[in-house]
Structure formats: C-alpha cells, structure tokens
Amino acid sequence: MSATRDHLGRPLIAVTGMGMVTPLGFGVAESWAGLLAGRSGIRRIARFPTGHIKTGIAGCVELPEDQRGEPLSSPARVERYAMLAAEEALAGAGIGGKGCFPGPLFLGMPPIEVEWPNRLEFARRAGEGRYPAMIEAAGRRPELFESFLFAGVGARLADRFGTRGAPISLSTACATGGSAIQLGVEAIQRGEAEAALCIGAEGSLSAETLIRFSLLSALSTRNEEPAKASRPFDKTRDGFVIAEGGAALVLESLDSARARGAKVLGLVLGCGERADSFHRTRSNPDGSAIIGAMRAAIADAGLEPGQIDYVNAHGTSTPENDRMEALGMLAVFGEQPPPISSNKSMIGHSLSAAGAIEAVFSLLTIRDQRLPPTINYETPDPAIPLDVVPNVTRNARVMRVLSNSFGFGGQNVCLVLGAEPA
Amino acid sequence: MTEPVWITGIGLASSLGEGAAPHLAALSEPAARPVLDKTGFAPFPVHPLPALEIERQIPKRSDQRQMEAWQRLGTYAAGLAIDDAGARDLVSNMHLMVAAGGGERDPRLDEAIAADLAPLPPAEAAPLLNQRLANGLRPTLFLAQLPNLLAGNISVVHGVTGSSRTFMGEEQAAADAVRIAAARLAEGRGGIALVGGAYLAGRWDMLLLYSMGGALWRGAWAPMAERMERGGGAVLGTAGAFLVLETESHARARGARGLARITALATGAARRRGEDTVRASANALADRIRPLLRDGYAVISGASGVAEPLAEERGFLADLRDAGPAQGPVRHTADLIGHAVEAAFPANLALAALALGQESAPPQILVTGFGLWRGEALALVEPVGGAA
Numbered sequence: 001m002s003a004t005r006d007h008l009g010r011p012l013i014a015v016t017g018m019g020m021v022t023p024l025g026f027g028v029a030e031s032w033a034g035l036l037a038g039r040s041g042i043r044r045i046a047r048f049p050t051g052h053i054k055t056g057i058a059g060c061v062e063l064p065e066d067q068r069g070e071p072l073s074s075p076a077r078v079e080r081y082a083m084l085a086a087e088e089a090l091a092g093a094g095i096g097g098k099g100c101f102p103g104p105l106f107l108g109m110p111p112i113e114v115e116w117p118n119r120l121e122f123a124r125r126a127g128e129g130r131y132p133a134m135i136e137a138a139g140r141r142p143e144l145f146e147s148f149l150f151a152g153v154g155a156r157l158a159d160r161f162g163t164r165g166a167p168i169s170l171s172t173a174c175a176t177g178g179s180a181i182q183l184g185v186e187a188i189q190r191g192e193a194e195a196a197l198c199i200g201a202e203g204s205l206s207a208e209t210l211i212r213f214s215l216l217s218a219l220s221t222r223n224e225e226p227a228k229a230s231r232p233f234d235k236t237r238d239g240f241v242i243a244e245g246g247a248a249l250v251l252e253s254l255d256s257a258r259a260r261g262a263k264v265l266g267l268v269l270g271c272g273e274r275a276d277s278f279h280r281t282r283s284n285p286d287g288s289a290i291i292g293a294m295r296a297a298i299a300d301a302g303l304e305p306g307q308i309d310y311v312n313a314h315g316t317s318t319p320e321n322d323r324m325e326a327l328g329m330l331a332v333f334g335e336q337p338p339p340i341s342s343n344k345s346m347i348g349h350s351l352s353a354a355g356a357i358e359a360v361f362s363l364l365t366i367r368d369q370r371l372p373p374t375i376n377y378e379t380p381d382p383a384i385p386l387d388v389v390p391n392v393t394r395n396a397r398v399m400r401v402l403s404n405s406f407g408f409g410g411q412n413v414c415l416v417l418g419a420e421p422a
Numbered sequence: 423m424t425e426p427v428w429i430t431g432i433g434l435a436s437s438l439g440e441g442a443a444p445h446l447a448a449l450s451e452p453a454a455r456p457v458l459d460k461t462g463f464a465p466f467p468v469h470p471l472p473a474l475e476i477e478r479q480i481p482k483r484s485d486q487r488q489m490e491a492w493q494r495l496g497t498y499a500a501g502l503a504i505d506d507a508g509a510r511d512l513v514s515n516m517h518l519m520v521a522a523g524g525g526e527r528d529p530r531l532d533e534a535i536a537a538d539l540a541p542l543p544p545a546e547a548a549p550l551l552n553q554r555l556a557n558g559l560r561p562t563l564f565l566a567q568l569p570n571l572l573a574g575n576i577s578v579v580h581g582v583t584g585s586s587r588t589f590m591g592e593e594q595a596a597a598d599a600v601r602i603a604a605a606r607l608a609e610g611r612g613g614i615a616l617v618g619g620a621y622l623a624g625r626w627d628m629l630l631l632y633s634m635g636g637a638l639w640r641g642a643w644a645p646m647a648e649r650m651e652r653g654g655g656a657v658l659g660t661a662g663a664f665l666v667l668e669t670e671s672h673a674r675a676r677g678a679r680g681l682a683r684i685t686a687l688a689t690g691a692a693r694r695r696g697e698d699t700v701r702a703s704a705n706a707l708a709d710r711i712r713p714l715l716r717d718g719y720a721v722i723s724g725a726s727g728v729a730e731p732l733a734e735e736r737g738f739l740a741d742l743r744d745a746g747p748a749q750g751p752v753r754h755t756a757d758l759i760g761h762a763v764e765a766a767f768p769a770n771l772a773l774a775a776l777a778l779g780q781e782s783a784p785p786q787i788l789v790t791g792f793g794l795w796r797g798e799a800l801a802l803v804e805p806v807g808g809a810a
Contacts, residue, residue: 052552111569111590113524114631116551119532120540122630129537131529131626132464135633145635150523150569151591151691151796159693166691166797168598169591171522171570179587183602190609207552208559215561275518275586277577280488280565289583408565409574411586 002421004254006269007302010189013268014257014420016095017250018360019088021081022347023059023243027088032364034346035372036393040227041347042241045205047071053210055219057226059243059348060205075112077203079153081246081353082107086161086199093250093262095195096162103195103252105163106183107154108176110204110352114148153201163197173407174314175273176200177247177355178415182271184251194256200356201246213242216281218318230349231376232315232342233322233388240316243348247356254420264420266363269400270301276410283324283406290328290404290412297402297414298332305333308416310371310396312362312403313388315342316349321406326384328404339396341374341389355405355413362401362417371396427604428673428680428806431507431666432772433499433618436759437469437659440502442776448758449777456758458643458657459624465640466633468623469659469760474498485579490526490566493575496620496765499662500576503616507666508678516666517584517612518573519603521596521619521764525567527627531558572620582616593724594797595619596767597689601799603667604684613672618664619764632656637728637794645757646727654729656794659760663769670806680806682775685786686711687801694796700734703798704790705741711788711802712746720750720777720784724770724791724799726761731792742788750784767791767799774803 004012020027023041024034034041041059047066050056063080065072072080096102118138123129126137138144146152154167172179177200184196213219220239222229230241257264274296276289283290298305314325329337343361350357365371370393377390400418407413437457438444448454459470476494479501480486486494504510535554539547565571570588577583589595596619603617632638639655649655673680688710692703721739725732743749755770762769767789774787783805791799 049548049552051549052556109590111524111567113527114627119536120547123536123540129533129535129540131533131630134536135626135630138630138634140636141634142636145631145637146795148631149592149635149795151594151793154591155691155693155796158691166594166598166689167591168589168602169595171568171588171590172586173568173570173574183587186602186606186611190605192605207548208555211552211555211559212564212567214556215559215564273585275573275577275583277581277583280571280574280578407570409568409570409586410577410583411570411573411588 011253011255013185013188013251014254014264015249015266015268015363016252016257016262016264017089017093018265018363019085020247020357020360021061021084022245022357023061024347026084035343035361036370038373038375038391039346040375042226042229044226048207053207054214054221055210056223057229057241058205059241061244073115073147074204075147075153078109078201079156081203082157082199082201085246085248086197089248089250095250100162101197103193103197104165104187105154105158105167106180106196106198107157107167107169108180108200108352108356109153109169110202111171112148118144161197171352172411173409174351175355175405175407175411175413176352178405178413180356181249181268181359181415182413185268185271188251188253195250195252198251199246199248200353202350202353203244205242205244220317228376230317230345232313232317232345232374233381233384234377235379235381237317237319237322240318241348243350245350245357246353247360249359266366267418267420268415269418270297270416272296272300272414274412281408282320287324287327287331289410290324290406291331293412293414294328294332294402297416301416308338308400308402309398310338310365310401311340312358312401313340313342314404314406315344317344323383326386329386337386339371339387339389341372343372345375358403359415359417362403365401366398366419369395369398424608426670427607427684428668428670429665429682429775430668430673430678430680431503431509432681432775433503433506433664434769434772435472435474435495435499436661437472438759439472440474445773446776449773454758463624463629466629466638467643467657470624471622471660480579488562488565489575492526492620492622493566493572495622495662496572497575497579499618499620500616500664501580503664503666504580509614509666512614513581515584516582517615518576518582518586519599519615519617520573520588521599522569522572522588522590523621523764525569526625528563529626584612592763593766593791593793594689594691596764597791597799600768601687601689604687607667607669613669615667616664617667618768620662621660621762621765623658623660623760635795639727646754649727650729650732654727654732656726656728656761659762661759661762661765661769663765663772665768665771682778682803683806685714685802685804689799691796692798700731700792700798701737704738707798707800708742711800714802715747716785717747718750718784719786719788721752722770722774722787722789723752723754724766725754725756726794727756728794735790735792771801771803778805
C-alpha cells in the first residue's frame with residue numbers, strides 16, 4: 001500500500017463522494033455526459049421577464065417549484081442545489097449514518113437578502129414604500145428571517161446532514177467553491193476532522209443580479225445565440241454567462257477512506273491562494289496574483305509545473321479574464337503549457353459553485369482520461385497561444401489537473417487534483 | 423506544530439469613537455452611557471457611526487468612492503489594526519479573514535420603486551422593475567454589496583495579499599474566522615494574519631430583516647438587564663473591529679509587543695431545540711477552557727440582548743461559576759457599543775485585549791459570543807506573559 005502522507009507529512013486528502021447539479025443535468029453522470037458531448041446548457045431565461053436588461057440568457061437550472069410560476073427565492077434555490085449535490089455525494093461515499101456526517105460543513109454560497117417580491121408585498125400592505133412602513137407591515141416573519149440570514153442555508157443543511165460543529169458559509173466571489181474545498185482540506189490536515197463536506201452552490205440569478213453584473217459590463221449580450229454566448233478564449237468573446245447549480249465533495253483522509261474500504265475517486269493534492277491588491281474587478285496586469293496562486297497550489301502539492309497534465313480553466317469568457325489566464329499559463333508553464341479547457345463554455349459561470357463543480361469535473365477528467373472541450377472556439381485570439389481543446393473531447397493521459405478559480409475582489413484559489421496512487 | 427497566537431494589533435472604531443481610549447474609559451466606568459441615534463431609525467435605537475477621518479486610512483478619493491459606509495468602516499479599522507501592530511511592511515504575506523454581512527442597498531431607490539410598483543399587478547410590475555433598476559442602480563453599489571469586497575478593499579487599500587477569505591453567517595462567521603485564522607497560524611501556515619469584521623447599525627434593509635425575526639428592541643434605550651424583563655431585544659451597534667494575530671515566534675522575531683494571547687477558542691452552533699440548547703453547547707465548548715480558568719477571571723459577554731440566548735448564557739455562566747474558580751465581573755459590551763453582529767466577536771476580543779493591558783486587570787478574560795439566532799463562541803484571552 002502506498003504512502004498516505006504528502007511531501008510535508010500531512011495526511012493525503014481523498015475524495016470519496018461527488019455530486020452535482022448543472023445546467024446540463026441533475027447528477028454527475030448526466031452533467032459529465034453533456035460536457036463530453038460538447039453540449040451547451042445556456043438558454044433564454046424564462047423564469048422572469050428580461051425586458052430592459054441587456055442580457056436575457058443564463059445557465060438556468062429549473063426546479064419543479066418553478067413550474068408553478070412562482071420561482072423560488074435565491075436562498076431556497078441555493079439550498080436545493082446544495083442539498084441535491086450533497087445527497088448524491090453522500091450516497092456515493094457511504095459515509096456516516098443517515099443524517100450523521102462525521103465532520104464539518106463548508107458551504108460556498110452567494111450573498112442573499114430580502115428580495116423584491118417581499119418588498120413589494122410589504123409595500124402593498126403598507127400602502128406606501130418607505131422602509132419604516134414596510135417594516136411595520138412585514139411584522140414578525142420568522143420563516144423569512146431564517147431564510148434570508150446568511151447562516152440560514154448552512155444551518156438547515158447542517159441539520160439535514162448532521163454535520164459536526166458550526167457550519168461555515170463563505171464567499172470569495174468566483175473562487176468560492178475552491179475556497180470551500182481548501183477549508184475542508186485544511187481542517188483534515190490539521191486533524192480537526194476525519195472528513196469534511198464541501199459544497200459550492202449558486203442560485204442568485206434574478207433581474208437585479210443580471211442588471212448589477214450588466215452595469216459592470218461583465219456579461220455576454222449574445223442573446224440571439226444562447227448556446228454560442230459563452231466562448232472562452234475565442235477572440236470574439238464578449239463576457240460571461242451567469243449560471244446556477246452546485247457541487248458537493250466528500251473529503252476524508254486517505255487513511256480513513258482506506259480503513260473503511262471506501263472507493264477513492266481521486267485526491268486533492270494541493271491548494272494555493274493569493275489575493276490581488278490591484279483593483280476590485282481587474283487583475284494586476286502583471287498577473288502576479290493569479291500566477292502566485294497557480295504556483296502556490298503546485299508547490300503545495302509538492303510538484304513541478306511540468307507534472308501538471310491538464311488545466312481546468314477559470315475561463316469565464318470575459319475579454320479580461322481569459323487574456324490574463326493565458327498570461328498566467330505562460331508564466332507558470334513556460335513555452336509549452338499543458339492543454340487547458342473551460343467547462344464554462346458549456347455550463348456558464350456558476351459563480352459561487354464554479355470552483356466546486358470544476359473540481360468534480362477535474363476528477364472525472366482523470367477518471368476517464370478524457371479532456372472536455374472548450375466549445376464555441378471559432379476565432380483564435382493571438383493573445384492566447386494555448387491548446388484550449390477546441391470544440392471536441394480528446395483522449396489523453398491525465399494524472400494531475402490544476403483547477404483555477406479567480407474572483408472579483410482579487411481572491412484567487414487554485415487546486416491540484418490527482419489520481420489515487422497505485 | 424502548534425504555536426501560541428498573540429494579538430499584536432487592534433483596530434477598533436465604534437459609536438464611542440476610535441482606538442483604545444474611549445473604549446477603555448467606557449469599560450472602566452460602570453455607569454458609562456452609550457452613544458445613541460434615537461430618532462434616525464425609530465422605532466429602533468441604534469449606535470451610530472462615529473465621526474472618522476476616513477482619509478487617514480483610505481487616502482485615495484477614488485478608493486473611498488468605490489465603497490459604501492460599512493466597507494469604509496471595515497477598511498478603516500483594518501488599517502488601524504495594521505498600524506497598531508506596526509505591520510505595514512508585512513502586508514504582502516499577511517493572511518486575511520473577514521466576517522461580512524450583506525452589503526448595502528440604495529434605500530431611497532428601494533423605497534421609490536416599492537411605492538410605485540406595489541399597487542400594480544405582478545405582470546405589469548416585473549418589466550417596470552427591470553427598467554427602474556437598470557436606470558437607477560449605480561455600478562459601484564454592486565461592489566459595495568458583495569460581502570467579499572470588504573476583504574477586496576482591504577487588499578486594494580492596505581495591500582494585504584497573503585490570502586483572502588470571507589465568512590458569512592452573522593456573529594458566528596466572525597468567531598469562526600478568528601478560530602480558523604488562529605489555527606492556521608498555530609500550525610505554521612504563515613506568521614501573521616488580519617481578521618475582523620464591520621457592521622453598520624443604521625441600515626433599513628438590515629433592520630427589516632432583524633425585525634422580521636423579532637430580534638430588535640423598540641423604543642427608548644435601556645440596558646440589557648432591563649430589556650430582559652420586557653421581552654428582550656437587540657440594539658444594533660456600529661463597529662469596525664480588526665485584530666492582527668501573530669505567532670509568538672513571529673512577533674518576538676520582529677520585536678512586536680503582544681497585547682494578549684488567545685489561549686483557547688471554540689465555536690459551536692446548537693440547533694436551539696430539544697436538548698441541543700445554547701447552554702449545553704456552551705458547556706461543551708467550555709470543556710477545554712474550564713481547566714485553564716483561574717480565580718478572578720472576568721467575562722466579556724457578546725450577548726445580543728435577545729431574550730432566549732441571553733437567558734441561556736446566564737445559565738451557562740452560572741454553571742461555570744458552580745464548576746470552578748471564582749468568577750470576576752461580567753460585562754455586557756452591547757450595553758456600551760450595541761450588538762455589532764459580524765463585528766461583535768472581534769470587537770469583544772479587542773476590548774478584552776485592551777482591558778488586560780490595564781492596571782488591576784483580571785488574570786484572564788473569557789470572551790463569549792452568543793448569536794441572536796445561531797452560534798456560540800468562547801475565547802480565553804490572557805496576558806502574553808501569563809502561564810497556561
């Protein structure tokens with residue numbers, strides 16, 4: 001039996017359960033099949049009117065409740081996506097008893113707040129729109145209170161799955177899912193827990209969210225061709241496509257996984273992070289923070305850049321990100337960087353969930369030895385001299401994957417995922 | 423590897439003012455009266471934002487314009503902490519952990535839209551809502567809304583770039599941020615970290631949320647003990663509270679003074695139903711702290727004023743008295759600065775560290791955090807020279 005400690009003497013971290021919900025489907029199998037088929041999950045938004053908004057497309061994940069014409073609130077969506085992903089991950093891991101998970105919960109999620117349907121209801125009852133009157137009209141509404149508290153979603157998930165200790169909810173913008181995994185890895189390495197349930201979930205698609213991102217000129221406006229709107233690394237890319245979904249990973253020490261005879265789906269070999277002090281929404285033009293995060297993850301795994309076989313890109317399809325990510329790739333890997341592709345070309349950018357979803361896809365890439373493509377790659381960008389696995393899935397030998405997540409606010413997290421040692 | 427973790431810098435601004443002096447004065451005066459805004463957010467009294475010379479910590483107008491008040495307050499307090507620790511030249515490898523709540527809205531825009539759209543049928547209101555928001559929202563407000571952008575602003579303004587993580591989840595988020603920041607230092611992941619949060623009490627959108635939970639005190643201000651007799655309720659407080667944490671060896675190597683040492687810190691989240699009570703949770707968290715307590719330890723309580731958790735905390739403190747050494751004075755800091763939600767626990771740690779530096783200080787201070795809806799936290803804070 002191979003070693004169960006890493007180059008720093010820390011316990012190796014195994015992934016023993018994975019679950020996901022994406023615009024391509026419910027569950028790992030359906031989502032992965034769609035990704036390998038090069039299918040786009042981006043479509044016109046039907047859940048609410050999009051008039052007066054520049055962007056009318058998204059990677060929507062419809063839930064049964066949406067059929068009734070009253071879409072779920074953002075916290076309810078986040079909770080549902082997280083729950084579905086966690087149930088799949090826990091069923092696969094076969095860990096703990098029902099409702100009794102032997103470790104903490106790390107939940108990456110978007111910020112939530114009281115929403116417009118609530119405000120309009122209160123104003124209707126108050127007969128006016130001022131906050132003091134809305135507050136009186138609202139009265140006591142414990143269910144809304146518990147719904148919109150930041151701790152609410154995590155508390156309900158912790159209750160459902162019986163995780164231990166205080167649930168941790170976190171946000172590092174577009175790096176959130178990666179941060180949730182990193183926190184779980186650290187808790188196990190520190191000996192605080194044998195296992196951790198790490199989730200990234202996103203459900204903040206609403207008119208106001210779209211408008212806010214539009215005001216930052218961050219979103220694609222290619223409304224007439226939804227499936228072609230997310231085109232990472234392509235010269236004609238014009239912004240990201242917001243998406244929903246979630247992913248969950250059960251992490252445990254390799255020792256503990258083997259001791260209970262669990263199937264090991266892969267390892268989290270390293271985590272790296274670096275914050276950027278340059279600008280709130282843009283990377284430093286020298287790429288130092290994203291380069292630092294990539295290098296830190298590879299070093300944390302005890303590897304050299306040449307030992308990375310493939311990179312799961314942040315690849316948002318914004319002009320800025322993709323150019324900077326290419327710069328980072330060349331700086332870290334030199335003249336011959338490994339292939340890199342963006343899952344977001346098919347599922348869009350699921351913000352708080354993306355890092356977790358892409359970690360799961362990275363493990364599946366290793367399992368099946370197949371690189372999912374970057375679809376919609378039609379016009380090469382001379383500023384991006386990379387092998388982006390254009391348009392068609394490719395067979396390749398892949399033992400180690402670097403997964404990038406770069407966030408607004410300069411928060412960057414990279415993970416190195418690998419196959420279980422023989 | 424496990425190393426002692428010191429507090430080597432404090433950045434604190436509340437309705438009482440900024441820095442050590444006004445806070446120590448209030449702590450040492452049993453009859454100290456809080457600073458209140460009684461009318462601006464009636465029927466809710468709040469502890470307001472103090473006058474700050476923001477440009478002292480955020481010199482660029484362009485930076486100031488990219489933030490709303492809670493982010494400016496937090497970024498300001500973070501800068502105070504870095505200065506207090508004499509750690510300006512260490513920011514590039516400083517780790518950052520922030521507890522953040524929801525960012526600010528534009529209440530005037532909310533009110534105008536609510537007034538105009540509420541009378542309309544939903545099918546008519548929805549497209550109009552889009553139009554009003556698209557025309558009315560300022561782009562910079564979005565950045566002020568994202569919880570992680572407090573950390574983002576601290577990175578931009580102060581250059582803190584070792585790492586950056588933002589926890590969300592009211593009071594508990596801050597306790598876990600401090601716990602994990604300290605644990606990472608103790609195990610050797612870096613030598614220095616900045617951790618804290620900020621809360622602005624005068625915000626209608628948050629008052630709406632907490633009012634729906636029945637968590638707020640209405641009408642004339644009264645100390646917590648009196649409020650308890652009339653059903654309880656929190657009076658929200660404005661505070662920016664950041665701590666520079668450092669391993670003992672890192673601090674000693676650069677000759678930094680230790681203000682206090684965090685000897686133990688534990689967090690939990692009781693379901694608050696059946697046998698899973700706040701009191702039971704706190705008693706379990708105290709298992710590692712109880713053997714370390716010495717005669718005369720003081721308590722700085724982070725109780726919010728909400729009746730049930732306050733009653734449970736009283737029960738827990740009674741259990742602690744029964745079990746061990748003589749308990750010194752118990753101080754409810756929410757009576758001085760209000761309940762500052764995400765900033766409450768870091769503010770109370772800061773107050774404890776400041777108090778330990780005074781003459782006739784207690785030998786130890788137990789800092790508690792009891793969230794108004796969820797979350798329990800305990801920290802034992804001692805002088806850096808103290809045995810443990």
